[in-house]
Amino acid sequence: MILPRSWAVVLEMFRPVFRRRGTFTLFTVLATGMVAQIGRRTVVGMLSGARMAGTISFHAACRFFSQAVWDVDRLGLIAARLIVERLVGENEPITVVVDDTLFKRWGRKVHHAFWTHDGAAQGGKGIARGNRWVVAGIVVRLPFCTAPVCLPVLFRLWAGKGTASPVELAGELLGLIAAQFGGRRVHGVGDAAYHGKPLLVPHTTWTTRLPANAALYDLAPPRTGRRGRPALKGARLGKPAAVAGGANWKKVNVYRYGRTESIRLAQVPCVWYGSFGNAAGRCVLVREEDSTKPYDLALFTMDETVAATEVVERYAVRWSIEPSNATGKQQMGVGQARNRLRKAVERTVPFGMLMQSMVIVWYAQHGYHPDDVLGRRLAEPWYDSKAEPSFEDMIAKLRRTLTTARFNADRPGHVDPDLLRDYALACAAAAA
Numbered sequence: 154m155i156l157p158r159s160w161a162v163v164l165e166m167f168r169p170v171f172r173r174r175g176t177f178t179l180f181t182v183l184a185t186g187m188v189a190q191i192g193r194r195t196v197v198g199m200l201s202g203a204r205m206a207g208t209i210s211f212h213a214a215c216r217f218f219s220q221a222v223w224d225v226d227r228l229g230l231i232a233a234r235l236i237v238e239r240l241v242g243e244n245e246p247i248t249v250v251v252d253d254t255l256f257k258r259w260g261r262k263v264h265h266a267f268w269t270h271d272g273a274a275q276g277g278k279g280i281a282r283g284n285r286w287v288v289a290g291i292v293v294r295l296p297f298c299t300a301p302v303c304l305p306v307l308f309r310l311w312a313g314k315g316t317a318s319p320v321e322l323a324g325e326l327l328g329l330i331a332a333q334f335g336g337r338r339v340h341g342v343g344d345a346a347y348h349g350k351p352l353l354v355p356h357t358t359w360t361t362r363l364p365a366n367a368a369l370y371d372l373a374p375p376r377t378g379r380r381g382r383p384a385l386k387g388a389r390l391g392k393p394a395a396v397a398g399g400a401n402w403k404k405v406n407v408y409r410y411g412r413t414e415s416i417r418l419a420q421v422p423c424v425w426y427g428s429f430g431n432a433a434g435r436c437v438l439v440r441e442e443d444s445t446k447p448y449d450l451a452l453f454t455m456d457e458t459v460a461a462t463e464v465v466e467r468y469a470v471r472w473s474i475e476p477s478n479a480t481g482k483q484q485m486g487v488g489q490a491r492n493r494l495r496k497a498v499e500r501t502v503p504f505g506m507l508m509q510s511m512v513i514v515w516y517a518q519h520g521y522h523p524d525d526v527l528g529r530r531l532a533e534p535w536y537d538s539k540a541e542p543s544f545e546d547m548i549a550k551l552r553r554t555l556t557t558a559r560f561n562a563d564r565p566g567h568v569d570p571d572l573l574r575d576y577a578l579a580c581a582a583a584a585a
Contacts, residue, residue, distance in 0.1 A: 155559050157557075197211060232507050237337075254482075255283045289305070289306060290304055368426070435464070
């Protein structure tokens with residue numbers, strides 16, 4: 154299979170994960186097929202997208218997910234190192250966003266398919282049946298995008314009630330990333346559902362949203378020297394609304410969601426004893442300029458070294474994982490493979506989400522050109538406000554690169570930028 158050198162270099166980084174050369178070859182074919190396929194991304198669809206359905210057996214491709222020897226975590230950690238080395242500054246902290254999402258599945262024999270919470274479910278119950286995945290992604294800032302971008306790297310499949318909770322799985326993923334990047338600062342961020350002692354991972358911090366009924370306490374007082382166990386927490390501060398009533402508010406400017414805004418901000422050192430034990434933290438309260446509420450947003454962070462404005466901006470980047478999950482399901486077709494065996498289920502979704510991350514890495518390193526947005530606006534003039542490339546533009550650029558490499562017989566693997574343009578002109582002339 155002829156590949157452009159830029160894409161082959163990205164996939165070559167994953168070779169150490171696979172023991173056999175044939176397994177790595179299958180990985181290359183299926184990864185390329187998942188990117189190139191514009192229809193359903195089933196296993197057959199991946200082979201068809203790579204134009205190898207007549208060469209490689211369907212059963213061999215299925216065995217790649219269900220039986221072959223390779224580890225999803227190793228694949229994800231190599232992707233994480235690739236992302237950090239190429240898209241995160243050397244002295245910048247690593248921001249890890251964690252959330253869970255549901256890939257709908259039916260059938261009694263599908264591994265770990267349950268009725269569980271689904272944030273996108275219609276109706277009042279908010280539940281659906283499928284595989285519930287906890288996803289950890291690294292947030293990067295690309296020079297051609299105003300909003301931060303989340304690149305999924307590590308995954309855990311929830312095994313149902315009575316097993317490790319999503320919070321415990323999130324702590325496990327955060328620990329893997331922290332161990333991979335020893336010496337680097339790692340900041341974890343999650344929504345209000347992600348709080349608890351499993352998230353107290355050494356050499357990391359955690360920032361989450363406080364629920365309205367959270368009970369906060371003052372920091373533990375110093376030891377008195379008397380006999381008995383020392384106090385683990387101070388006086389009760391109350392719920393966030395009570396803390397907001399006696400807080401010292403200041404007007405500050407923060408950059409969040411693509412714009413700079415003026416807000417009121419207050420912070421109080423405290424202990425969230427019910428969730429994080431006696432670990433010291435801060436309650437950061439946010440009130441909008443025109444708000445009449447005691448507060449609009451309450452955050453709890455274990456990071457005591459940065460300003461409160463940076464805590465608010467850090468929590469704002471948590472939203473980047475939501476469009477990332479939506480992109481995986483809608484544009485990458487992750488979850489469309491109809492496998493049901495344990496290894497196949499545990500590998501297929503992470504495989505697809507990692508390929509989504511690799512498309513962004515490839516585009517940032519090799520594919521971006523300032524004329525990409527201009528070309529899209531000329532082709533589709535109704536996008537008059539389009540100012541930066543979307544994921545659809547990134548994967549379309551990679552697909553065109555794969556096509557030109559395949560049809561460029563003079564120099565296989567090298568892209569001729571005029572080939573597709575000349576082909577389009579020839580088609581237009583034939584139609585005239």
